[in-house]
Structures are given as structure tokens and as C-alpha cells.
Amino acid sequence: MIGTLCLAAGLLAETTAMAATTNQTNKRVIQKTAQSPRVIAFGRNDEKTSPAKTVEEKQVxxxxxxxxxxxxxxxxxxSAVQYQVVVLRSEQDVEANIALAKEQIFTNGVDLDLSRFGExxxxxxxxxxxxxYNGNPIGHFSKPQPILEGSELNPIAPKPTTQFEQMDYAPVYPVYSWIPTEGAKHHEVQVYRTSPDGDTLVHSLRAGTYDVYEDGGYTxxxxxxxxxxAVDAYGFAISEWSGRKYFTVTAPTPIAxxxxxxxxxxGAMSVPPGYLLYDWETYSSVPVKNIGFSGNTTGDMLERFERDVLPFSPRVLVIMGGVNDYRAGTNGWHIVQNLKAIKEKCDAYGIIPVFLTPTPINPTLMVKRAHIDQPPYDWKTHQDYVNxxxxxxxxxxxxxxxxxxxSGWLNASYTTDGLHPDYFGKKYIGEQVGLYLKQHFPWVTNTLTKKPVPQYMGH
Structure with a gap:
């Protein structure tokens, strides 16, 4: 916006997203250096990016x-990899008025300690x-608003950020995410199943700063x-438990x-699948049950077919796999044999398979940004064989x-880490899948109700 000046000093710290790697299938890792980016803007602001009121809608x-x-x-x-928050001593948006600036915030919220400023x-x-990724601003700073407007004072527990309740179906493998308690690096997650006779603990998960990937499917x-x-390095609690975040498992689900x-x-290296933003199922015009599992090869998908697919009795199964095979050197012929075996299982159980061509990769970005192993020189040949x-x-x-x-690589404008498509890529996939399903299976899709598709700032 005209009149806005952004002063950038420093580069974005190295970040990694290893959720899709074969050896690390249940987590993303964000690695940060001591050097922090600093982007301070003054003057006019973009009204559209004003932070949401999260506690009270009334003016404070x-x-x-x-x-x-x-x-x-x-x-x-x-496309945001991280956020920067600036606290001003008053509404006057000038550099001399800055009380606090915090960078390298890898989720859409932050806890700040303001006790030293007193009243x-x-x-x-x-x-x-x-x-x-490079520490450059996306759009402009939001309009400054009072620190007490829409904020939470003295939070005593992490704040869950998952959006399962807005999804058409809960994913088989949930990823739990939260805004961490100020200063906390370790967390513990508990999952319960409810019943008229009381709640039953399913299991507990040890987690890092922002999220943890579920390794047990919910069928x-x-x-x-x-x-x-939040817990310390020894597992002792340093916060209260957060509020409960519910999700429901239903069956059958006609399309999966x-x-x-x-x-x-x-996507964007730091956003886990618990958000709607980078799930392609979000943008499908018909509801689709998510049975994806980060890091899977086609062999993994074949192995868990009966365990994860059959409980939901889908009439139509959308199948996309192979990227973790050919980027690791698996021959295209072997990938196809696994896909053929999945097709045979679909035929045996009366399920209609819909195959998608696996997405390409961008080796340069994978190695440089995500520190993922360099794929073999002939990966494209094997992707073409599968396609x-x-x-x-x-x-x-x-x-x-x-x-x-x-060149046949994943277009750099669609990805941050070279492996996962981001917003525009996922939106394209979801829209095309929904359109295809409506055209070919109206006898299934006409009976289904889709939840609203979210609209994001600037898009």
C-alpha cells in the first residue's frame, strides 16, 4: 500500500519440514538459528489484515x-512461513514508539510477557x-489495535489451533497443534474417547513446541x-491442561x-495438516474423507488398505501416491505394481478407484530449504512412468x-519446500477433484453436503 515503508534487516532463519520424508513420517521439524529477521513497517496499514478478535467482539x-x-x-x-508481532506504546505507528518486537513465530498466535512494562x-x-521463507513481508502489517482488544490475559495453558470441527470429516490421522505457553518447548497431548459411562484415555503423546503427528489411526x-x-524436559507439567478440542469419527463415508x-x-513448511489451509480436501466441492499419512510410499498405502480404508466403506476412493517413492530412488515399475495391487483390492471390495497423477518435485528447493536428500537424477523418468x-x-x-x-518440476510459485504444494497448488487439486467427482459420480455426490470453503486474506 502507498505510504507504507518496510525496513528489512536479516534473513529468515533456516527452516526444515521433514513430515513427508520416509524416515520421519509423523512430525515436522522447524530448525531456527540465533539470527532473527526483523521487518518493521510504519505509516498506513492494510485494513484487511487486521487481527481477528478472539475473545470478545466488543471494543475494549x-x-x-x-x-x-x-x-x-x-x-x-x-504462504506465511512465520509472523512478526510489534507492540507499540500507543496508537502512533512510528519506530520510536516500539516497546517490543518478536519474530520467528511459527503459528498464528503468540504469548508475550509484558510484566516489565507495569501499568x-x-x-x-x-x-x-x-x-x-526469505523473511519478506506478505502484504502489510495489520492496523494497530489496543493490546486488550481481542486478547487473552495471563493464559494458563496452550491454546489448541486445530480445525477438525470445520472439516467435512475428521482425518484418520489427526495432527494436533497449538499456540505454546510462553517459554515452553515441550508439550504433552492426551486423547480421550467419550461415552455415556465416562471418558476413556486413548493415549498420550510427547510433543515439541507447536504440534505432534498422530501415529495411530482413528477408525x-x-x-x-x-x-x-506444557511440560519441562523431564515431563513435569509447567502449565494447566488446555480446553478440550473435539472430533467425531463417522462411518460410512462415501468418498475417501x-x-x-x-x-x-x-504446507509452507510450518503449517501442519490440522489446519484447513493446506488440505486439498478443503477445496473439493464434495466432502472427502482424508486417509492421508505423511511420509507414505505406495507400499505403505498398500499395507494399510484394509486397516484404514475398509472401516469407512467408501464407494469411491481417490488415490494419489508415488512422490515419496521416486524421490527416494524407487523404480517406476515397482511403484506401478503397488498401485495395481491397490486397484485389485478396490475391485475385490467393490470400491471404485480414481487415480491422480502424483505431483512433481523441485529438487533445488527441497535440498536448499527443507534439507531433504537430493533425489536421483532420473526421478522424472519414473514419475512419467507412473503418470x-x-x-x-x-x-x-x-x-x-x-x-x-x-522443465517438469514442481513450479516454484506453488511450493515453499519443493515437495509440498502450498495454497494455490492444494486449492487447484481440491477444485479439480471435486469437479471430477461431480461429473462422474453424481449418484454419490448428489446426496452429500459440503461444509463452507474458507476464504483467506488477499485470496
Whole structure:
């Protein structure tokens, strides 16, 4: 916006996203260096990116009051790898008025300790800016708003950020995410199943700073919830438990999708699949059950077919796999044999398979940004072999071509880490799948109800 000046100093710290690697199938890892980016903007602001009011919708007039810790939240922004928050001493948006600036925030919220400012903190304002991989601002800073407006004072537990309740179906393999308690690096997650006779603990998970990937699939119908708390390095609690976040497992689900991390979700290196933003199922015009599992090869998909697919009795199964095979050196012929075996299982159980061409990769970005092993020089040959087979199937959809650049690589404008398509890529996949399913299986899709598709800032 005219009149806005952004001063950038430093580069974005190295980040890694290893969720789709074969050896690390249940987590993303964000590695940070000591050097922090700094992007401070003054002057006019973009009204559209104003942080959401998360606690109260009414205006809160800034008062002189002593604030200890405070939690700020805002809507997630497509393509954002991290965020920067700036706290101002008053509404005046000038550099001399900065009380605090915090960078390398890898989720859409942050806890800040303002106790050292005493009663002055009650009159502070704050703003936030989304940053890309290189530490460059995406759009502009939000309009400064009072620190007490829409914030949470003295939070005692992490804040869950998953959006399962907005999804058409809960994923078979949930990924739990949260805004961490200020200063916490380790967390514990508990998952419960509810019943009239009481809640039953399913299991506990040890987690890092922001999220944890579920390694046990949920195929038994019922109502579940999860909660999280911060713990120290020895597992002792340093916060209260968060509020409960519920998800429901239902069956049957007429349409489902079997795949790897491209189907599972997540993107821009730091956003896990618990968000709608980077799940292609979000953008399908018909509801699709997510049976993706990050890091899966086609062999893994074949192995878990009976365990993860059959409980939901789908009439139509969307199948996309192979990227984790050919980027690791698996021969295209072997990949096709696994896909053929999956097709045979579908035929045996009366399921209609719809095959998608597996997405391409961008080796340069994979190695440079995500520190993923260099794929073999002939990976494209094996992807082409798989795609040729897919295009010969009765029901098939080519989504790889539209995501490719002139060299056949994953277009850099569609990805941050070179492996996972981000917002525009996932949106394209979901829209094309939904359109295809409506055209070919109206006898299934006409009976289904789709939840609203979210609209994101600037898109």
C-alpha cells in the first residue's frame, strides 16, 4: 500500500519440514538459528489484515492496568512461513514508539510477557505481519489495535489451533497443534474417547513446541477430544491442561482419499495438516474423507488398505501416491505394481478407484530449504512412468501437469519446500477433484453436503 515503508534487516532463519520424508513420517521439524529477521513497517496499514478478535467482539478501551502475560492471535495467512508481532506504546505507528518486537513465530498466535512494562502495558497497541521463507513481508502489517482488544490475559495453558470441527470429516490421522505457553518447548497431548459411562484415555503423546503427528489411526466411530499442556524436559507439567478440542469419527463415508502428505495436508513448511489451509480436501466441492499419512510410499498405502480404508466403506476412493517413492530412488515399475495391487483390492471390495497423477518435485528447493536428500537424477523418468499408467486407468485425473514448470518440476510459485504444494497448488487439486467427482459420480455426490470453503486474506 502507498505510504507504507518496510525496513528489512536479516534473513529468515533456516527452516526444515521433514513430515513427508520416509524416515520421519509423523512430525515436522522447524530448525531456527540465533539470527532473527526483523521487518518493521510504519505509516498506513492494510485494513484487511487486521487481527481477528478472539475473545470478545466488543471494543475494549485501553486502561492503565498491570499486565503480566498476554496472548495475541490472528487469522492464518496463505504462504506465511512465520509472523512478526510489534507492540507499540500507543496508537502512533512510528519506530520510536516500539516497546517490543518478536519474530520467528511459527503459528498464528503468540504469548508475550509484558510484566516489565507495569501499568503502561494496558495502553499498548499491537500489529502483526506475515513473512515468507526469505523473511519478506506478505502484504502489510495489520492496523494497530489496543493490546486488550481481542486478547487473552495471563493464559494458563496452550491454546489448541486445530480445525477438525470445520472439516467435512475428521482425518484418520489427526495432527494436533497449538499456540505454546510462553517459554515452553515441550508439550504433552492426551486423547480421550467419550461415552455415556465416562471418558476413556486413548493415549498420550510427547510433543515439541507447536504440534505432534498422530501415529495411530482413528477408525472406530465415536466422539473424541484432545488436550495439551506444557511440560519441562523431564515431563513435569509447567502449565494447566488446555480446553478440550473435539472430533467425531463417522462411518460410512462415501468418498475417501488414500495418499501421502500431499493428501494428508500441511504446507509452507510450518503449517501442519490440522489446519484447513493446506488440505486439498478443503477445496473439493464434495466432502472427502482424508486417509492421508505423511511420509507414505505406495507400499505403505498398500499395507494399510484394509486397516484404514475398509472401516469407512467408501464407494469411491481417490488415490494419489508415488512422490515419496521416486524421490527416494524407487523404480517406476515397482511403484506401478503397488498401485495395481491397490486397484485389485478396490475391485475385490467393490470400491471404485480414481487415480491422480502424483505431483512433481523441485529438487533445488527441497535440498536448499527443507534439507531433504537430493533425489536421483532420473526421478522424472519414473514419475512419467507412473503418470502414463495412471492416465490409462478407467477413472483418472491429471493434476501433475498443471503444477509443473517448463522443465517438469514442481513450479516454484506453488511450493515453499519443493515437495509440498502450498495454497494455490492444494486449492487447484481440491477444485479439480471435486469437479471430477461431480461429473462422474453424481449418484454419490448428489446426496452429500459440503461444509463452507474458507476464504483467506488477499485470496
Amino acid at each position: 478501551k485501553p486502561l492503565a492496568m498491570k499486565i503480566g502475560k498476554i496472548r495475541l492471535t490472528w487469522p492464518e495467512r496463505p 503502561d502495558a494496558g495502553k499498548f497497541y499491537w500489529k502483526v505481519c506475515a513473512l515468507d 472406530t466411530p465415536g466422539k473424541y477430544y484432545w488436550r495439551v499442556r 482419499a488414500l495418499g501421502d502428505s500431499i493428501t494428508h495436508g500441511g 502414463d499408467w495412471v492416465m490409462q486407468q478407467t477413472y483418472h485425473l491429471d493434476i501433475a501437469s498443471m503444477l509443473s514448470d517448463s
